[in-house]
Every structure is written in C-alpha cells, then in structure tokens.
Amino acid sequence: GVEIARKWLSTTPDDAEVLNVLSQCYMTYTRVLNAMMLNNPDDLETRLLLAQAMQEQADVAQLIVLHRALSIISTAPEKDRDNPALLEKQVVLQNAVQHRERRQTCERLLRLRPDNRIARQVLAGLDAEPPAASQPTPAPTPPAGASAR
Known part of the structure; x- marks a missing residue:
C-alpha cells in the first residue's frame, strides 16, 4: 500500500494522481x-508509527x-499565460511539487x-541537484524498522 505508492511517486513526483493514491x-x-x-x-x-x-x-x-x-494557475486564460506574476507563482508551485x-x-x-x-533561485537549485536517477525519494518514509503496508 503506502510503500508501493511511495515508490511509484518517486518515479513521478509531480503526478497528482499518485499523490491521491498515496493519500488513500x-x-x-x-x-x-488507530x-x-x-x-x-x-x-x-x-x-x-501512528504519529x-x-x-x-x-x-x-x-x-x-x-x-x-x-492547476488553477496552469489553466489561466491564454491571454494571461505570459504574465510575469502568473509565471512567478507557477514557478514557485512547480518547484514545490518538483x-x-x-x-x-x-x-x-x-x-x-x-x-x-x-526564477534564478529555482534554476540554481535545479543546477545543483544530482541527476534524477540518483535523487532520493521525495515521499516521506516511515521510521526505521517500520513496515508501512
């Protein structure tokens, strides 16, 4: 359950559907x-474990x-897509969800x-990141010795 969904999320960290599965x-x-x-x-x-x-x-x-x-930002009308304030918010949110x-x-x-x-800070962070294959799993992990199934 949780462990499988976390592994799935590690390959697609920006996938909202996977997050919904993990939440369930x-x-x-x-x-x-409980x-x-x-x-x-x-x-x-x-x-x-519960905590x-x-x-x-x-x-x-x-x-x-x-x-x-x-999603709210990404579905803005075409006329607003090049608005710097909208793009800045999009960058912040995209960075938060990888x-x-x-x-x-x-x-x-x-x-x-x-x-x-x-934008410069986010790019600097991206340039400092290791290649995607060697990045740690972004999903939370249970304490040592715990089995989240």
Missing part, C-alpha cells in the same frame, strides 16, 4: 494503526493542495524578466 493508502494505514492503539494503548511502537503516518499523511495532503493551486516543467517555466519567465530572483 495513508488513510487506511492510519485507521489500522485500531491497534485501541486494542493496546501501551504499545509504544504502534504509537510512534509518523499522520505526519506523512499531512505532508501528502499539503502536496495535493499545492497541485490544486498549480514539476518536470519548472526549468522551462523559469526560462520563460527570465525571457520576460531577466532579473527575476525567484
């Missing part, structure tokens, strides 16, 4: 852990909302505003 997995996982806590409230390992799962579920929920915000087109959006913004600080 976390809902199930936290329900199971039930385990009810049966054995003194189990520290389960308590820690970690809830934290990771919150991270996924935030990414889902960021994808929704990006969208594969963030470099192109930065370059587009810099053609309109060569001195744009945000």
Whole structure:
C-alpha cells in the first residue's frame, strides 16, 4: 500500500494522481494503526508509527493542495499565460511539487524578466541537484524498522 505508492511517486513526483493514491493508502494505514492503539494503548511502537503516518499523511495532503493551486494557475486564460506574476507563482508551485516543467517555466519567465530572483533561485537549485536517477525519494518514509503496508 503506502510503500508501493511511495515508490511509484518517486518515479513521478509531480503526478497528482499518485499523490491521491498515496493519500488513500495513508488513510487506511492510519485507521489500522488507530485500531491497534485501541486494542493496546501501551504499545509504544504502534504509537510512534501512528504519529509518523499522520505526519506523512499531512505532508501528502499539503502536496495535493499545492497541485490544486498549480492547476488553477496552469489553466489561466491564454491571454494571461505570459504574465510575469502568473509565471512567478507557477514557478514557485512547480518547484514545490518538483514539476518536470519548472526549468522551462523559469526560462520563460527570465525571457520576460531577466532579473527575476525567484526564477534564478529555482534554476540554481535545479543546477545543483544530482541527476534524477540518483535523487532520493521525495515521499516521506516511515521510521526505521517500520513496515508501512
């Protein structure tokens, strides 16, 4: 469940559908852990797993909302697509969700505003990143020794 969805997300970090699947997995996982806590409230390992799962579920929920915000920006009318303020917000959101087109959006913004600080910062960060194949998984991970299934 959670582990499989995380692996899937690591190959497509900007895929909102995968995030929704991961969110559903976390809902199930936290329900199971809550039930385990009810049966054995003194189990520290389960308590820690539940807290970690809830934290990771919150991270996924935030990414889902960021994808929704990006969708709002991305579906702006054609006449607004070259607006520097819109492109700047698009760059910020694309960077937050590790969208594969963030470099192109930065370059587009810099053609309109060569001195744009945000686009330059995002590009500098992209240039400093290791190649995609060697990047760590962006999805949250459970504590050591935990099995998130």
